[in-house]
Amino acid sequence: MVFSCKRGYHHGNLKTALIKAAMKQLQEDSLESLSLRGLARSVGVTPTAAYNHFADKTALLVDLKSAALSQFDSFLADALKDIPADQPEQRIRAMAHAYLAFSSVHPALFNLVFNWVPDLERLTEEFMVAGGRGEELLREEIVGFLQQQGQQPDDYQAAIASLSAWSMVHGITTLLKSSTVEAIIYCHNWPEDLNARDCDGCYRMLDHLVDLTLAGLRTGIPLIERHPPSPA
Amino acid sequence: MVFSCKRGYHHGNLKTALIKAAMKQLQEDSLESLSLRGLARSVGVTPTAAYNHFADKTALLVDLKSAALSQFDSFLADALKDIPADQPEQRIRAMAHAYLAFSSVHPALFNLVFNWVPDLERLTEEFMVAGGRGEELLREEIVGFLQQQGQQPDDYQAAIASLSAWSMVHGITTLLKSSTVEAIIYCHNWPEDLNARDCDGCYRMLDHLVDLTLAGLRTGIPLIERHPPSPA
Numbered sequence: 001m002v003f004s005c006k007r008g009y010h011h012g013n014l015k016t017a018l019i020k021a022a023m024k025q026l027q028e029d030s031l032e033s034l035s036l037r038g039l040a041r042s043v044g045v046t047p048t049a050a051y052n053h054f055a056d057k058t059a060l061l062v063d064l065k066s067a068a069l070s071q072f073d074s075f076l077a078d079a080l081k082d083i084p085a086d087q088p089e090q091r092i093r094a095m096a097h098a099y100l101a102f103s104s105v106h107p108a109l110f111n112l113v114f115n116w117v118p119d120l121e122r123l124t125e126e127f128m129v130a131g132g133r134g135e136e137l138l139r140e141e142i143v144g145f146l147q148q149q150g151q152q153p154d155d156y157q158a159a160i161a162s163l164s165a166w167s168m169v170h171g172i173t174t175l176l177k178s179s180t181v182e183a184i185i186y187c188h189n190w191p192e193d194l195n196a197r198d199c200d201g202c203y204r205m206l207d208h209l210v211d212l213t214l215a216g217l218r219t220g221i222p223l224i225e226r227h228p229p230s231p232a
Numbered sequence: 233m234v235f236s237c238k239r240g241y242h243h244g245n246l247k248t249a250l251i252k253a254a255m256k257q258l259q260e261d262s263l264e265s266l267s268l269r270g271l272a273r274s275v276g277v278t279p280t281a282a283y284n285h286f287a288d289k290t291a292l293l294v295d296l297k298s299a300a301l302s303q304f305d306s307f308l309a310d311a312l313k314d315i316p317a318d319q320p321e322q323r324i325r326a327m328a329h330a331y332l333a334f335s336s337v338h339p340a341l342f343n344l345v346f347n348w349v350p351d352l353e354r355l356t357e358e359f360m361v362a363g364g365r366g367e368e369l370l371r372e373e374i375v376g377f378l379q380q381q382g383q384q385p386d387d388y389q390a391a392i393a394s395l396s397a398w399s400m401v402h403g404i405t406t407l408l409k410s411s412t413v414e415a416i417i418y419c420h421n422w423p424e425d426l427n428a429r430d431c432d433g434c435y436r437m438l439d440h441l442v443d444l445t446l447a448g449l450r451t452g453i454p455l456i457e458r459h460p461p462s463p464a
Contacts, residue, residue, distance in 0.1 A: 117411040120418050132420030155423040163413075163426075163437060164400065164444045171403025172395070179349040181395075186352050188364030191387040194395075205395060208454075212396045216448025222440075 009045060015053040015063075017043045022064050026108040031116055036060055058118055062127055065116065068109040069130035075102045076137055088144035089214060095138060096169045096210050097203060103177045110177070114170070138162050142217070149218050157221040168213045169206070176202050241277060247285040247295075249275045254296050258340040263348055268292060290350055294359055297348065300341040301362035307334045308369055320376035321446060327370060328401045328442050329435060335409045342409070346402070370394050374449070381450050389453040400445045401438070408434050 009017060021042050022034055036057055040050035054060040079098035083090050103110040123131070139162035146153050146161060153161060175181050182196040195201030241249060253274050254266055268289055272282035286292040311330035315322050335342040355363070371394035378385050378393060385393060407413045414428040427433030 114406070114412055115410050117415045120415065123415070123419065128419045132416055135416055135420065156425050159422050159426050160437070160440045161444070163404070164441045167403030167407060167441055168396065168400045168445075169403070170407055171399030171401070174346070174406055175399060175402055178347050180346055183349045183352065183355070184364055184367055187355065187360045188367065190391050193388050194391050205392070208392045209396045209399055211454055212393070212448040213400075213444075214448075215451040215454075216444040216446075219447040219451060222443055222447075 009043075009049070014043070014045060014049060018050060018053060018060070019063055019067055022060060023067060023109075026064070026112065028108075031061070031112060034060070058122055061112075061116060062118055062122055062124055065112050065118075066124065066127045066130045068112045069127070069134070071106070071109060072102055072113050073130065073133040073137065075106075076134055080137075080141075085144075088141045088148060091141045092138070092145060092165065092214070093207070093210050095141065096165075096206055099169050100173045100176070100202065100206055103173050107177070114174075135162060135166065138166060145214070146217060146221070149220075151220055153221055161217055161221050164216070165210075165213050168209055172206055172209055176205075181205070241275075241281070246275070246277060246281060250282055250285060250292070251295055251299055254292060255299060255341075258296070258344065260340075263293070263344060266292070290354055293344075293348060294350055294354055294356055297344050297350075298356065298359045298362045300344045301359070301366070303338070303341060304334055304345050305362065305365040305369065307338075308366055312369075312373075317376075320373045320380060323373045324370070324377060324397065324446070325439070325442050327373065328397075328438055331401050332405050332408070332434065332438055335405045339409070346406075367394060367398065370398060377446070378449060378453070381452075383452055385453055393449055393453050396448070397442075397445050400441055404438055404441055408437075413437070 018036075018039050021039050025034060025039070025042070034057070036050045036054055037047045039060075040047045054063070076095050076098050079094040080091050083094055085091075139158055142162045142165055143153060143158050146158070172181075176196055179196075184190065185194055185196055194205070196205070250268075250271050253271050257266060257271070257274070266289070268282045268286055269279045271292075272279045286295070308327050308330050311326040312323050315326055317323075371390055374394045374397055375385060375390050378390070404413075408428055411428075416422065417426055417428055426437070428437070
């Protein structure tokens, strides 16, 4: 079926409309409550028309996550556009800020990007491209930073360096997003200067953590034991 | 009401039974699907008997999270019991391993600990104590490690150092737990040596990241700008 009569949707057009409607619903609802039937209703077509484009809910979520990943990647890339290429440290810091900002501006998309992963055989070509772009952006800057320090990381070392920066930023972002840091400051004997209740306080913590991560990377990526040591 | 006839539960006893039943249900169900009514049914008492102990679902979840936090803390503390106190680096590494292991052995409890935080005014005395213990354990080792390096961190620096190690471990744990790292390895051009499909591969990544974090901490916690710079 190439054309659907209702509302004049045609192939591609309806698919896009369904993704758009899902994206909008996700701002207020959980991933679990999304349904193809409900989305079909919301754009005024029959469930059958929707099922022509998505075999099941997973197929919809894969495309939805591709769209969310693209939005996330653009958000990160935008943060870099005014910072010269030869300033990797500033670019890494700007990406870290954008990462935290995205989790607060688009919490539902952030959840979709980081808390839902389909069976790998369900991934589409589009997803495969979108899926790696954010990490690629980060890794490029990390490698630039290491090279400025006179290091020549190989692929494995570059991946580990990038994963370490990513993990740190992801960790503080999710601990802040879930109010875990705020709760622990409240429960606990942490110094008053540590404040997770306002933006300034959160970005200050993030900056300290970026400083420490870059300090670690500056010391050089250790000559890494790539495979588990053989049993003695 | 001090005694309830049904099943001979008395005050305290029923409360514990409800928490235990909730803990068990959480192994298979989501936080959302827990209900006081359902739990009362499962231990064979009336909803009213359950409401005598928990004013509402939040009150139940606060106690449930206290219990989960205690279990998590014991898990971390157990990992330290065979490592001498004067080896903070090994102790930090062991805690990192235990953190990742807990997320895999007790995924539902891990979610409760890190993805659900009540309004702070709902926190109980018990929660306040349990809430900070894990971080306290980590911070003690981090301070020990820094002191071995000849550093004398003040409270703020110690908190930032501990937060940086925590964020890194939390980040890689949640990226592994959600299959994000596995998906990105699959989608992307990462070196084959990076493997998130088996335990060895995951712990190897974690070890590299701990190495880098400790390398950063070894360079010294920077003299930190504690308050945002005043506007020029």
